[in-house]
Amino acid sequence: MAYADDMVVFLRDPSEWDILQNLYSVYAAASNARLNIQKTELISLSGHPWHQWSPIRHITSASWHDKHSPNVVKYLGFPIYCSKAQLRTFWDNCAIKIDRQCQILRERKLSIRGTSLLCNSVILASLWHTLRITPITEANTGIRPIGASIRKFVMPFHPAPSWVTATRPRMQGGLGVIDINSQQLALQIRLACELEANQPPSHSLCNY
Template identity: 35%
Template structure:
C-alpha cells in the first residue's frame, strides 16, 4: 500500500529539468453513452461506430444471456433531422422506431423531454404545467399552513420542475406561469 502512495506523491524536483511553462491542456471528454439502470442512451457518431456498438452488444448478449429490447429502442438524431440512410441502417439491425423534429411530442428519456422543435417544447411544458397544477389542486383541498404549503411546494411539487429544467429550456412566459401556480398555492387562492 505504501508503494501506491509513494507513486502518487509528487515526484522529486530535479534542478536540471525545467519546469513546465504552462498548465497542461486538458481536452473535454466526448459523451458517447449515458446509462441509468436499464435505460441507455448511445451516441454513435458514424456508421463504423454504430457497427462496432452492434458487435459489442452481440458479444455481451452471448456472454451474459441478456437480450437487448430492440422493440423498445427508439432512434433519433441530435439535430432531429430524419435520414433515410440512417433509418435503413437501423431497420436492418432491428431498430424500427424513429423520433425526430417532425413529431408533435418530445422524446422522453428518464423523464426528461428531449425537444427538437418549439412545438415539442410547448407540449412538454403543457404536460409539466398540468402535472404541477393537478398536484397543487390535490394539496389545496387540505387545511395546511403557509409554512406547510411552502414545504410541500419545495419538496414535493417543484422537484418535477427542477428535474425537467436541467435539460429543457422554457420561455420567460412559461416560467412565470409556473411561478404563479406556486404563488397561488401558497396564498390559498383557488385554482
C-alpha cells in the same frame, strides 16, 4: 453512456447498426442482459429526418425522433428536443402535471406554511432537476401556468400578498417559496461553474 437500465449509443451512420448488434450480442451472452428493441428510440441529433435510417426503423419497429416529432424524448428526466415547438409542448405537459398535483394536495386542507413547504420539496422537486440544463423563460408558455398553479396552491385566499412577499425568506416575513426564475439561474450558474472547473486554467467568470 449507460445509467442503470438506460443506455445511449452514438452512431454516425446506419452501417454501424450491425456492428452495434454484434457487440451487444457478445455482451448479452456474457451478462445475460436483453435489449428491449420496442422501447428503443432512434434520435436525430441534428433534427434532420434522415431517410437512410428508414430500413432499420421498419425492421426493428424502434421509434424515430426528429424535428418533426410532436414530443421530446426523455433521458434521465431531461428532455431531448430538436425544435422550440417540442420544448413548448414539454413545458406545457409539465404545467399540466404540476397543476394536477396541486389539486390533489389542496384537498388536504394544509396551512399556508404546509403548502409552501410542499411546494418547494415535493411539487417543484422534479422541476428543479430539469431546470439544471433545460431552459425555461417568461416567453415560454409553460412557466406562466406553473407560476399560476403555485400561487393558487400556496395562497388560495383573497386578498393575497404579492409574489415578492411570498418568495421572501420566513425570517423576513415571507413564506420562503422558491422563485422559479431565480432557482433556474442559480442551478445553471452552478452547473456552468462546475463544468468550467474541469477545463484548463483560463479567465473564469466563476471566480468569486
